[in-house]
Amino acid sequence: MxxxxxxxxxxxxxxxxxxxxxxxxxxxxCLFCHVYKGxxxxxxxxxxxxxxxxxxxxxxxxxxxxxxxxxxxxxxxxxxxxxxxxxxxxxxxxxxxxxxxxxxxxxxxxxxxxxxxxxxxxxxxxxxxxxxxVERITTYTRAKTAGRRSVAELAMLKEAGLTRVHVGLETGYNPLLDYMRKGITAEEHIEAGLKIKEAGLSLSEYVILGLGGRSMWKEHALETAKVLSKIDPNFIRLRTLAMREDIPLLEKVHLGEFQLSNDDEIVVEEKLLLENLHGTGYLVSDHILNLLEDVEGNLARDKTSMLKIIDNYLSLPAEERANFCLGRRLGIYRYMRDMEDAERYEQVSKLRRHLIETGQDQDEFLIQYRGNFI
Ligand code: SF4
Structure with missing residues (x-):
């Protein structure tokens, strides 16, 4: 065609x-994005x-x-x-x-x-x-660009058939937005998000778990929760930071300037984000990169059950957390309950033993492996 x-x-x-x-x-x-480079x-x-x-x-x-x-x-x-x-x-x-x-x-x-x-x-x-x-037409846009549109223009687009706008917030922490060269501030994100909603458009905001690395994870979680709570978008969609050769941030990782968080650290960050998040929209973990895919639901109704899933993971013994991370990343498990399948559990345990015997660090292996999904 x-x-x-x-x-x-x-x-x-x-x-x-x-x-x-x-x-x-x-x-x-943006330092974390490879999609349109060059x-x-x-x-x-x-x-x-x-x-x-x-x-x-x-x-x-x-x-x-x-x-x-x-x-x-x-x-x-x-x-x-x-x-x-x-x-x-x-x-x-x-x-x-x-x-x-x-x-x-x-x-x-x-x-x-x-x-x-x-x-x-x-x-x-x-x-x-x-x-x-056709019932639904959606688009990506930068919040910076949406912020330059008047509410009347956005409403005119809605009238013409636009239903939803997907926006990459990534983080609400200004120093991190700056570090990642996102080209926008948290305040501009809020202004654009509120305008989109005022125009009657549905709004999806994307957040990248792990974006703050080991040095800014706490501020990333808290400030992102603050910004999202002010916007109260219809959907908050979680992603997890992943690295591959053509992502500019990798150079900073190699230089030791940016330290990537491991899966456990990212789940702790996710918990902090969710605890501080308030709103009426849906939190969605609809990406294979997210460790806990079932952390999903309506913020006003399901926050407790979503936090419970996170706590269930964090309260697992270290060996089981490591087993789950490896199995989930390799596609052997989807949910934590899949570890109850003795055959699959043993299959993952075998792979873990192989990693240990060959001197490979599981965190490093998984960080590299995550890059296959972007
Ligand atoms: S705004 Fe940033 S994250 Fe979005 S496509 Fe452009 S470079 Fe990538």
């Missing part, structure tokens, strides 16, 4: 159709984007005509997907999207509110015209 696709989307948008509105990130300086930011023209949407619409029509041939009801079934896989694999993405209901669209790349509001509104309206089944 002849349309552009960007490199990433949030996990919550896995079932969405991706429409690339801008390319890369206009800021591109790539130049540009805005795509409305015509280009509309051409992509029309190409997607033609693709959807083709999928629907295959579905009608296979089943007179025209339903997109697994059989239809299989047929497309074998006969026109370039339609698979659109076929899967339709199979999952064809309801959600995610606008790529990193900062789409850099588009003039009237042009972005034109695109949003066009998407809904071409795909009347």
């Amino acid at each position: 002849n349309f552009e696709q960007g490199p990433i989307r949030p996990p919550s948008e896995a079932d969405s159709l991706f429409v690339r509105v801008t390319r890369n990130c206009p800021w591109n300086k 790539k130049k930011f540009s805005r795509r023209s409305v015509e280009e984007i509309k051409d992509d949407i029309l190409a997607m619409e033609r693709g959807a029509s083709r999928v629907e005509s295959y579905a009608l041939k296979i089943d007179s009801s025209g339903r997109i079934t697994r059989e239809v997907l299989e047929y497309i896989y074998h006969h026109e694999p370039n339609l698979l993405q659109i076929a899967f999207w339709l199979y999952r209901g064809g309801k959600n669209v995610f606008l790529q790349d990193g900062d789409n509110l850099t588009m003039p509001a009237d042009k972005l509104a034109e695109i949003l309206i066009f998407i809904r015209e071409q795909f009347p089944t």
Whole structure:
């Protein structure tokens, strides 16, 4: 199919159709981020984007005509997907999207509110015209950019069809925002978040556990909780810091200037964050990088049960915590209760023994291993 696709989307948008509105990130300086490094930011023209949407619409029509041939009801079934896989694999993405209901669209790349509001509104309206089944359209944006938009402009985007905005807060601690070259202050984050909410848009704020390392973890947790409690976004989505060769922060790690926290330290930090967090939105751990994936729930209703999951982990004997971390990272466990499966527990214990016998430090191994998931 002849349309552009960007490199990433949030996990919550896995079932969405991706429409690339801008390319890369206009800021591109954050020390912990590798996604768009070395790539130049540009805005795509409305015509280009509309051409992509029309190409997607033609693709959807083709999928629907295959579905009608296979089943007179025209339903997109697994059989239809299989047929497309074998006969026109370039339609698979659109076929899967339709199979999952064809309801959600995610606008790529990193900062789409850099588009003039009237042009972005034109695109949003066009998407809904071409795909009347669409119920939700979301986008990433930098809070700095959102903060430059008036509430009236943001409300106009909502009116045109924008549903939710995903924003990387990362931390609410100003010295850490500065150190990580995020290019924004906590106060600006609050202002932008409140504006987005006032415009009636749903707001997802992302936080990176471990971002403060060993020297700033406490301030990171406390100040982030403070900022998020003031914004009270609809969703707070947790991520965990991970390193790979193309992340600029790694140089500071090698120099010994930044010390990465291990899994236990990150869970202690998560607890401090959650204890100090107040609001009505949902805390979500929807990323494989998070050790405790089941720490999820409504802040007003489920805080106690979320803290209990954290306490359960922290009260495990050291050997079991180490076993869980290794098993979770290697995909053998998902939840702590999976350790009750004796076969899996022994499988992980064997791997732990191997690490110890070969002189490998488990923390270092896991820190390196986390890099495979970004
Ligand atoms: S603003 Fe977002 S996409 Fe851009 S460099 Fe920072 S983290 Fe990466």
